[in-house]
Amino acid sequence: MKDIYVLIFFLISILTNCNQESKAPDEPIKVICNPSTAQAVQSIPSGEFTAHLATTPIVIDGCINDGSWSNANWYSLNYVWMGDEPDNTDYSGKFKILWDSDFLYLFVEVVDDSLHTTLSDGIENYWKGDYVEVFLDEDQSGGEHRYNHQAFAYHVSTEGHVIDKNTKEETEFFDDHVNVIRTQEGNKNFWEMAIKIFDSQFEETSPNNTPETLMRQKKIGFSIAYGDNDGKNSRENFMGSKQTHGINNDEGYINADVFGSILLVE
Numbered sequence: 001m002k003d004i005y006v007l008i009f010f011l012i013s014i015l016t017n018c019n020q021e022s023k024a025p026d027e028p029i030k031v032i033c034n035p036s037t038a039q040a041v042q043s044i045p046s047g048e049f050t051a052h053l054a055t056t057p058i059v060i061d062g063c064i065n066d067g068s069w070s071n072a073n074w075y076s077l078n079y080v081w082m083g084d085e086p087d088n089t090d091y092s093g094k095f096k097i098l099w100d101s102d103f104l105y106l107f108v109e110v111v112d113d114s115l116h117t118t119l120s121d122g123i124e125n126y127w128k129g130d131y132v133e134v135f136l137d138e139d140q141s142g143g144e145h146r147y148n149h150q151a152f153a154y155h156v157s158t159e160g161h162v163i164d165k166n167t168k169e170e171t172e173f174f175d176d177h178v179n180v181i182r183t184q185e186g187n188k189n190f191w192e193m194a195i196k197i198f199d200s201q202f203e204e205t206s207p208n209n210t211p212e213t214l215m216r217q218k219k220i221g222f223s224i225a226y227g228d229n230d231g232k233n234s235r236e237n238f239m240g241s242k243q244t245h246g247i248n249n250d251e252g253y254i255n256a257d258v259f260g261s262i263l264l265v266e
């Protein structure tokens, strides 16, 4: 009799895991939940985007099947900021944006032939890829932000960490700012994020920072990029959402003047 219970338990375990492989810490969930679509991808050289309000909840699970995502445009993440023009097996990227009062949501789809985990070459090389970089300037003030928080350059790592420099000029994890789940299907990686928007009053030593409440017609300084490292200990490509990004297309981590923007609409 006991053997039957063990068998039933075993069968239930298999059935409940059939859509999802077991997940070790810091590894992507491998799922089939992001079917290819024929939806057009818009390239916007100015990097000035529009985001619609999410009218249904967005579950951060690396799957695009939340109803609101189908109302969002795909935007191109294929401007070459560094390196030669990659072919579309080496790299190709696109993203969607949504918002509600609490979060800015991003869904990023990246084709990358060789996924190089961000921190595998040590924390000091976090900016060499692979990673998604999200540039945010809450009040679109522009200006210098390298070691202050009037704007952020979140390096979202393959491991799910959110990395930027702090006011002591050190590398710091700001994991509480971005809830991210990455899923992987073959050579495609899907990064779904819910991002809290902090203003320039953010204090890294305070436990009481309050994110901005987002509203219609708000405009946020924004760009997004992908650093593609295919194992040569370098960022072989840096690909962005905007045609240019300052000096050598690499000014975003210092100067928010070069960012594009997002306008929040209904």
Ligand SMILES: [Ca+2]
Pocket: 058, 059, 060, 061, 062, 063, 064, 065, 066, 192
């Ligand atoms: Ca989702």
Ligand SMILES: [Ca+2]
Pocket: 089, 090, 091, 112, 113, 114, 228, 229, 230
């Ligand atoms: Ca690649």
Ligand SMILES: [Ca+2]
Pocket: 137, 138, 139, 140, 141, 142, 150, 151, 200
């Ligand atoms: Ca600012």
Ligand SMILES: [Ca+2]
Pocket: 112, 113, 114, 115, 116, 130, 228, 229, 230, 231
């Ligand atoms: Ca890569």
